[in-house]
Amino acid sequence: xxxxxxxxxxxxxxxxxxxxxxxxxxxxxxxxxxxxxxxxxxxxxxxxxxxxxxxxxxxxxxxxxxxxxxxxxxxxxxxxxxxxx
Amino acid sequence: xxxxxxxxxxxxxxxxxxxxxxxxxxxxxxxxxxxxxxxxxxxxxxxxxxxxxxxxxxxxxxxxxxxxxxxxxxxxxxxxxxxxxxxxxxxxxxxxxxxxxxxxxxxxxxxxxxxxxxxxxxxxxxxxxxxxxxxxxxxxxxxxxxxxxxxxxxxxxxxxxxxxxxxxxxxxxxxxxxxxxxxxxxxxxxxxxxxxxxxxxxxxxxxxxxxxxxxxxxxxxxxxxxxxxxxxxxxxxxxxxxxxxxxxxxxxxxxxxxxxxxxxxxxxxxxxxxxxxxxxxxxxxxxxxxxxxxxxxxxxxxxxxxxxxxxxxxxxxxxxxxxxxxxxxxxxxxxxxxxxxxxxxxxxxxxxxxxxxxxxxxxxxxxxxxxxxxxxxxxxxxxxxxxxxxxxxxxxxxxxxxxxxxxxxxxxxxxxxxxxxxxxxxxxxxxxxxxxxxxxxxxxxxxxxxxxxxx
Numbered sequence: 001x002x003x004x005x006x007x008x009x010x011x012x013x014x015x016x017x018x019x020x021x022x023x024x025x026x027x028x029x030x031x032x033x034x035x036x037x038x039x040x041x042x043x044x045x046x047x048x049x050x051x052x053x054x055x056x057x058x059x060x061x062x063x064x065x066x067x068x069x070x071x072x073x074x075x076x077x078x079x080x081x082x083x084x085x
Numbered sequence: 086x087x088x089x090x091x092x093x094x095x096x097x098x099x100x101x102x103x104x105x106x107x108x109x110x111x112x113x114x115x116x117x118x119x120x121x122x123x124x125x126x127x128x129x130x131x132x133x134x135x136x137x138x139x140x141x142x143x144x145x146x147x148x149x150x151x152x153x154x155x156x157x158x159x160x161x162x163x164x165x166x167x168x169x170x171x172x173x174x175x176x177x178x179x180x181x182x183x184x185x186x187x188x189x190x191x192x193x194x195x196x197x198x199x200x201x202x203x204x205x206x207x208x209x210x211x212x213x214x215x216x217x218x219x220x221x222x223x224x225x226x227x228x229x230x231x232x233x234x235x236x237x238x239x240x241x242x243x244x245x246x247x248x249x250x251x252x253x254x255x256x257x258x259x260x261x262x263x264x265x266x267x268x269x270x271x272x273x274x275x276x277x278x279x280x281x282x283x284x285x286x287x288x289x290x291x292x293x294x295x296x297x298x299x300x301x302x303x304x305x306x307x308x309x310x311x312x313x314x315x316x317x318x319x320x321x322x323x324x325x326x327x328x329x330x331x332x333x334x335x336x337x338x339x340x341x342x343x344x345x346x347x348x349x350x351x352x353x354x355x356x357x358x359x360x361x362x363x364x365x366x367x368x369x370x371x372x373x374x375x376x377x378x379x380x381x382x383x384x385x386x387x388x389x390x391x392x393x394x395x396x397x398x399x400x401x402x403x404x405x406x407x408x409x410x411x412x413x414x415x416x417x418x419x420x421x422x423x424x425x426x427x428x429x430x431x432x433x434x435x436x437x438x439x440x441x442x443x444x445x446x447x448x449x450x451x452x453x454x455x456x457x458x459x460x461x462x463x464x465x466x467x468x469x470x471x472x473x474x475x476x477x478x479x480x481x482x483x484x485x486x487x488x489x490x491x492x493x494x495x496x497x498x499x500x501x502x503x504x505x506x507x508x509x510x511x512x513x514x515x516x517x518x519x520x521x522x523x524x525x526x527x528x529x530x531x532x533x534x535x536x537x538x539x540x
Contacts, residue, residue, distance in 0.1 A: 028496075028498045028500075033400075060155070063154065064462070067154035070161075071154070076140060080139040080140060080504075081504050083137065083139040
């Protein structure tokens with residue numbers, strides 16, 4: 001059973017990892033998507049669904065970690081919008 | 086040995102990086118320096134300064150979309166270790182590839198409510214369209230020699246029809262209204278007992294208009310005419326169900342749904358069976374309709390992209406709607422004489438095609454160097470001719486020349502939209518300031534009444 005602390009830990013970990021994308025668009029999308037997905041699932045009470053969502057999130061965390069590595073190997077120049085700040 | 090290389094690699098890249106930084110800052114200083122030279126107020130207004138450094142923002146989601154990292158993640162194993170030919174039936178390499186391809190087929194089918202057996206993999210929507218249009222027409226040629234399509238189809242459908250005309254087929258190119266939508270009565274009148282196929286795209290690539298696919302499907306079903314829809318721009322973005330909408334053939338593109346380039350799919354209905362004459366002869370893969378080895382990694386990528394699109398459709402649609410509304414609000418609130426091409430409501434919001442009157446589209450594209458934009462489809466972006474889609478919806482020649490397409494997608498951010506809107510407004514104002522026509526409009530002269538002397 002997934003406890004509240006476990007979920008929060010996963011959430012924070014995913015957000016932290018998503019910030020490591022070297023591509024601006026992927027980074028922003030991942031951050032926004034993770035936030036919204038956890039917010040949407042906040043009201044879930046069915047343990048079975050919660051477990052399924054957790055598994056999906058853990059799977060995605062692994063994807064993010066792998067894709068960060070690939071993205072950093074083939075990173076490109078920054079976008080104009082990133083250089084502005 | 087491995088550890089050695091691992092240690093060397095970062096140092097080398099670090100050295101490269103270090104070397105790159107001084108030059109970069111050099112550019113920065115130079116640009117800042119040149120800023121001081123042109124401090125005259127007049128120059129300021131007309132100058133085309135590009136003080137920003139970096140890659141342009143991507144606003145061309147109709148041309149192609151970036152691949153979703155989750156899609157690449159699904160594909161990579163098949164580019165690294167699982168290299169088998171999916172049609173090899175005698176060993177594990179073949180079996181695992183085949184399993185992956187079949188899973189992808191199911192994922193594509195699920196997205197459009199089809200049966201996996203009705204999906205064949207192709208090289209892209211162009212090939213799917215060719216197989217559909219030419220394949221159906223040629224197969225039923227002995228009895229039926231008429232095809233109905235529209236004037237705003239994609240080039241590959243129109244060119245396939247042109248090729249068929251050369252073979253003696255009759256083709257009706259339906260006109261569209263000023264909003265870009267076809268008239269169902271005209272379609273009804275155009276269909277004859279001779280008609281074998283109606284081909285109408287679901288979402289237009291240039292103006293984003295959605296056609297009434299359900300109504301067209303029902304009409305075609307009642308007349309027993311096959312209905313093909315080019316859904317390259319629609320799949321994964323709007324709800325499509327081949328059974329509810331009575332679609333007999335549907336073209337799908339991989340790289341418009343955040344999948345890989347070079348792969349697409351074609352849905353061909355099995356009951357009632359639609360038969361096509363294959364264009365490519367060969368080993369008889371994909372039920373003989375498209376010979377050639379199915380590229381496992383690409384098919385897997387398309388499948389993963391379709392599954393993601395299904396999962397994310399509502400979320401993406403809400404996001405894209407929000408962004409396009411935000412963009413249009415900013416443009417409309419600060420600029421006048423801006424016309425959105427296409428229907429107001431029956432439109433996919435991610436495709437914003439607007440005409441800025443009294444501004445030449447190409448100059449605006451040049452000025453907006455730090456935003457990747459296009460004035461129409463990528464296929465025709467090399468020519469300066471106004472697009473045939475805009476001509477078909479009756480846009481005036483001058484407005485057709487001043488249109489720009491803003492493509493918003495899954496990975497577009499609010500900051501990018503604000504930046505682009507700001508830049509667009511600034512440059513439209515700047516270009517209008519320089520235009521004598523704009524000056525006359527401001528003075529209240531109706532441009533249309535002017536008699537231009539001919540030379």
